[in-house]
Amino acid sequence: MTTQDPRLELPRVQTPLPGPQSAWLFARHDRNLTGANADHHIYPLVEAGKRGHLIVDADGNTFADHMSAWGASPLGPTPPDVKAAMDAAWDRHGMQISGWLPNQAALGLVETLVGIAPGRLSRVEYSVSGTLAVEAAVKFMREATRRPLIITFGGQYHGESTYMTAGASSDLSNVSSGRTQYVSGVVMVPYPNRFRSPFRRGPGPFDECEVLDYLDYLLVQQVHPGQVAGVLIEPVLGEGGIHAPTQRFWDRLQALCRRWGWLLCLDEVQTCMGRCGTMFAMQRWNGIDPDLLLLGKAFAAGGQPIAAILGTDAVMAQTELHLGSTYGFAPAACAGAQAGIARILAGGVLENALELERIFHEVLAPLRVAVAQVGDVRAVGAMAAVEFVTDKASLRPAPALQYAVHHACLRRGVLGISQRGKWHYRLQPALTMPPAVFRHSCELIADAIHDVVQHPPTERSDVQDAVALAPR
Template sequence: MGAEADLASAPAPHLVTEVPGPRARELIERDLRVTSPSLPRAYPLVPARGSGVVLEDVDGNRFLDMNAGIAVTSTGHCHPAVVEAIRRQAGQLLHYSGSDFHLPIYGELCERLAGIVPLRGPARAFLTNSGTEAVEAALKLARYATGRQYVIAFLGAFHGRSYGSISLTASKVRYREGFGPLLPGVFHVPYGDTSEIRERLFRRLVAPREVAAVVVEPVQGEGGYVVPPEGFLRELRALCDEHGILLVADEVQSGMGRTGRMWAVEHWGVEPDILLAGKGIASGMPLGAMVARADLMTWEPGAHGSTYGGNPVACAAALATIDLVERELAANAREVGGLLLEG
């Protein structure tokens, strides 16, 4: 704890070598020999430890971390409350499958999530290892619950890189190049304008009664951190209601207090049918969640599951994270975000 506190209060940024330093260069050279070249590795950063917003590399260089492990360390690095929750749970039970057995902490987190998502009516949750897996679960549930096959997504969207999620992703061509054919039945339209759906898709390409879901990031992430035009999400909700289409809010990146509210859709008063969480949900532990209206979850036992999803240690980290976000961090995001927007 002392070393962590010392790092959190240490001057940063503070460089003691060139970047990357000698130890970092050794490790980078090894990685380039033995890891998959598909990993983007955009920066020559080799982190060794972190505390709060300070990250220290293997050569002792310190940085202010504006990356947060790709929008994951929502409570900062090694927040004491999260670390303590992980330690406590790890000392009791590292793993048992929540898919096949009744884990108290799995149910506790599902109950907590069901109580804080802005869905219409009672909700149920399915826990995964990542946001991408939550997207996959939502695709399956949407098709199963509606009996429809088509899905609408948006240009600029990022929903993951597995086969189902990459079929929704439309932020960079390199994510899709060479992997076709992708999931059939997915249509992409420009973000921020429902008229494209009404005028182009529904008149020329697909009947609305055959569309299972519209999947949308309330604020686009990798597509450029695009805040939607005022009224867009409410119009999208109305369009879905008109045609019995499920509205899926992918809050993997925009959720967990990042926009000053627990969920970005709350800024516009929109209630989706399914909400997806990931990244910052557990402060760095691998976890995702699909939370849906309870009446949609009519699928049979075995229709979907996950050996590791909802791992007890990750669930403990998530419960501690939610406490921190609700108690102080969402408000801090509102305050600091407002200052940044003012310039």
């Protein structure tokens, strides 16, 4: 495609990866990085800057950016209005600890948030990252109910604090590898998954409410429901591979919450602010009425780090907890977040996210039938995944194939989200990515998949092996 509109520039990779300049930078700096950060096999390039929706590497290669800073840059490179709002707040306030010294920037954002908050959510606690927001929510739930236990769903991700990593994050194997301790107080059930049921063989669609049967009839035999403070759930599973429960699931989950007095806490760190084509992902269903809702990532609108815990009067009005951090709701971050919300409310952003969802399905869903190793294709707004299997009969996960497809995509100029040992490849572009650029990327992904399945890599005997043995 040739075009004069710079927004529609398409990616171009002209060197092997890493290119010579990126390789030189790795060689120069790796001895000063942690082992994990000096592992460049997943992303063999050094970003030199961004141009529209492209990442430009040190060798001049360009990649369509389907990572968008892991969702924290939802409007493309920080938009001028967000930047201008942050600059003005810097000039006025500099740094301030908003949880202790009230300031107009923080209070302005509280007012805006309460204005868009769904249901009974009317109170705001300040935070700085998704991890801290989750930790705070767990404390709020325990304080409000005077109960110790939290129910979570397997495959969710809640950040890197020691407690949540050990108890409820998708990196649970950290415990068995000795990096974190076992923790008490977190009870995990499988995430509702219509493609891959923990209870049945074969590909879905399954009735994912079976998970609630398990919770209702079996788990409560071990865990007294009266000891459960609340349920912590991602309304759309992000890191775990883009799963969206049905309306029936939400109705039944909320009925359980009402019956036992469990609080419902939605971790919308990854799904908030338009990511799923609605301001909050929960608005894709009817009647979800959370007690707590967590914001992060896109909430910053590509500006300074910021996160928030929204809660009801019942949970937050009488709390004695101070759960903000030094940098929570810093004035410039607040101003940027507010400009981001204004952008979404002005129109166009949510519609574009829904258009990206439509294009993803249109281009990639046919591969479910055409390619034996494409197990499932899922998209909810501008978060999307292709799940790879060795074959349709066994549905055995194919992490090596996913990894190979990711590299084939990179060579074609598509920078998506890939992790070792996972068998879904994900896209999380800016909500404002031009549909033509997105469609082009989807076509390149389809091409990469067709190419890789000609000679699929050998899968290891189990997924843990795949993590340990993936090339480094």
